[in-house]
Amino acid sequence: MFQSELAIMLYVENINDALNFWQGIGFVGQKIDDNAATIKPAADSQVTLNLYAKAFIREVSPEVVDNVASLMFQANDFDALHAKVTEVSDAVGEIVVAPGLGRVFNFADPDGHYYAVCEVK
Known part of the structure; x- marks a missing residue:
């Protein structure tokens, strides 16, 4: 199994x-x-x-x-993670509120693959 x-x-x-x-x-x-x-x-x-x-x-x-996988990560220190990703990637989305998810943002890796992050409290 x-x-x-x-x-x-x-x-x-x-x-x-x-x-x-x-x-x-x-x-x-x-x-x-x-x-x-x-x-x-x-x-x-x-x-x-x-x-x-x-x-x-x-x-x-x-x-x-x-x-290409579509992955969403969960983060409890959401704002700090957004700041950290912004230091490393030029392709970081703004924090928005998504229905059913709450606060989320996305970012791209060096290959241009996008990932999402949602806030978990």
């Missing part, structure tokens, strides 16, 4: 740039090799993002290289 841990695969152009970006906004992670890295929102998180180089994925599984 399925485990409570979850791994999500993200395909990026440059492993080093992606790892530096995610660590810059507070994720913990490590480079596995030139084609892969793992990151987590916190060391004890049950969610892992596996970063893979697009060049590698084109070789081993070309049918999925253009898949």
Whole structure:
């Protein structure tokens, strides 16, 4: 049966740039090799993002290289996270109120993938 841990695969152009970006906004992670890295929102998180180089994925599984996940993170220190992401990314949306979610903002990583963050109190 399925485990409570979850791994999500993200395909990026440059492993080093992606790892530096995610660590810059507070994720913990490590480079596995030139084609892969793992990151987590916190060391004890049950969610892992596996970063893979697009060049590698084109070789081993070309049918999925253009898949883009739509992820929404939750944050309890919402305003501080917005400020931190703004320091690292040029593509950060304003904080808005979304029906059913409350305060949210979005941001882009170095590959131009957008992610959402909602406030959890």
